[in-house]
Amino acid sequence: xxxxxxxxxxxxxxxxxxxxxxxxxxxxxxxxxxxxxxxxxxxxxxxxxxxxxxxxxxxxxxxxxxxxxxxxxxxxxxxxxxxxxxxxxxxxx
Numbered sequence: 001x002x003x004x005x006x007x008x009x010x011x012x013x014x015x016x017x018x019x020x021x022x023x024x025x026x027x028x029x030x031x032x033x034x035x036x037x038x039x040x041x042x043x044x045x046x047x048x049x050x051x052x053x054x055x056x057x058x059x060x061x062x063x064x065x066x067x068x069x070x071x072x073x074x075x076x077x078x079x080x081x082x083x084x085x086x087x088x089x090x091x092x093x
Contacts, residue, residue: 004024008024010024012082016033017087025080028077029067029079029086040052040088041065041075042065043088043089055076069085
């Protein structure tokens with residue numbers, strides 16, 4: 001799994017699937033979730049297979065999540081904010 005190379009010095013609080021989590025200010029949602037040992041970000045519309053970030057640069061769309069009630073947000077392209085509510089995206093939104 002992914003781990004941070006340095007300790008969190010500017011903590012940001014957010015929740016994923018109702019679980020409180022902490023990130024480093026300036027991280028993307030994808031980096032924060034990976035550092036929090038989240039292995040699956042979404043499920044595919046047809047088969048329901050799990051997906052997680054692949055490219056980390058916004059090209060593949062495997063990191064889609066729901067952020068503050070808005071679906072289809074690219075976790076790798078969205079900077080984490082204090083109080084953000086992140087949920088797995090289930091299928092097509």
